[in-house]
Amino acid sequence: MADLAVRSRFQQDYDRLLFSTPVRRLSDKTQVWPMDENDGVRTRLTHSHEVANLARSIGTRIHSADPTLFGGADLHNVVQPMLSAIGLAHDLGNPPFGHQGEAAIARWFNDNGNWIFTHTDRDAKEELKDPIPLAYRKEFLSFDGNPQTIRLLAKLQTSISHSGLDLTAATLAATIKYPVGAPNQDDKIPTSKKHGYFLSEQELVDWVRSETGLTEKQRHPLTWIMEACDDIAYSVLDVDDAMKKGVISPDDVMAILAADDRTMAHHVVKRALDAFSRVVAAKRRPEIARDIKIGYLRAFFIDALIDEASAAFVRNGLAISDFSHREPLMETNPLCDTLKGIARQYAFGHPTVLKMEALGAEAVNGLMTAFWNAIHDRKSEDFAKLDGKRRGAKNKFVFALISQNYLDDAVNCKTPGLAGSIRYRELRLMTDMLAGMTDTFTIKLWNDVKSLV
The missing domain is CATH 1.10.3550 (eoxyguanosinetriphosphate triphosphohydrolase fold)
Incomplete structure (x- = not known):
């Protein structure tokens, strides 16, 4: 009983996820480079841990800027463990x-x-x-890992009460990236462009909504942060892996950013170029200098995008709270978009x-x-x-x-x-x-x- 007094229910959610079999399986699921022999590149497991870490950092910055945006929820016992949990869980349903x-x-x-x-x-x-009605055939014809994640968390892990990992309704709600079922999927609305749960979990979703007060099409506020962190991880860390594998050099990345109208004036470009000058002046061996430059870029990019994602949440906080916000936090971010383009060309391609x-x-x-x-x-x-x-x-x-x-x-x-x-x-x-x-x-x-x- 003493342990329950120390750990909040949301910290227990994170712990249950961390020790679960589906999380361990992520170590052999693709992030970018399938079954790569270089064990320094990312898998879905390392990606998910990084998303969880980024989410916790952004949540802390938002809380510091305006704690009312989280409805008065405690940062350490509620907000941080929930963000860690949904960051760790967000890709569990990926095949x-x-x-x-x-x-x-x-x-x-x-x-x-x-x-x-x-x-x-x-x-x-x-x-x-x-027969399967047309509206529900989408669950299969457009199969997606997001609703499979909810199914995995809530049903497919064994428990005496058939409740999966028995997570809180709030954590499950925040894990639903697209808060609609297949019949309500709408390509024109970013938060409804995919279905976020299957018909098989409709009763579960109904319970989650009865506990949290959310309704169909209403996204949990913390989900916006998880989505932004996934975007940051894809943009920065997939490029990081491409550099580590020697597919593109850190100097090439900087040349692309310095030549792009969207990013050439970004403060992170000058900051990185100044750091590169210090690396050159240090006269380290080329292979060592390259690794140092990669480290600088990773740190600078993450720092910049965490700041920008946090600011975007604070700026749109009221709309997020009243469920009128529609656009992902990093949707039009120039640095994030440019880095994603580099990842698509040099990593995924x-x-x-x-x-x-x-x-x-x-x-x-x-x-x-x-x-x-x-x-x-x-x-x-x-x-x-x-x-x-x-x-x-x-x-x-x-x-x-x-x-x-x-x-x-x-x-x-x-x-x-x-x-x-x-x-x-x-x-x-x-x-x-x-x-x-x-x-x-x-x-x-x-x-x-x-x-x-």
């Missing part, structure tokens, strides 16, 4: 190979969309009694990255088919039971690989209507399994599966 993995899952559903939502099998002869993403996409596509066959291949007398016996040897093997956590949720789902239907649960089970895999496991398993006849 292997990051955005390419999301695209591969969506592509499989689009390729099979002429029957998978409406008919029992590929021959498209027998129609489903419970690098042939090594593109090759591994292509291999990963092939593996995800192949495994989607393998898991669909295994999940759907039930004996007729057991068809109503998702854990019934499989008929083929290959399908028995593949089905045995499915996490018992995921299978337990699919089998014991008591939700009425579409979310509890056989087909919806089949599709959720398949995407749960694919999204939960790490990069290395995906490639290894695909090599094993495709070798079977």
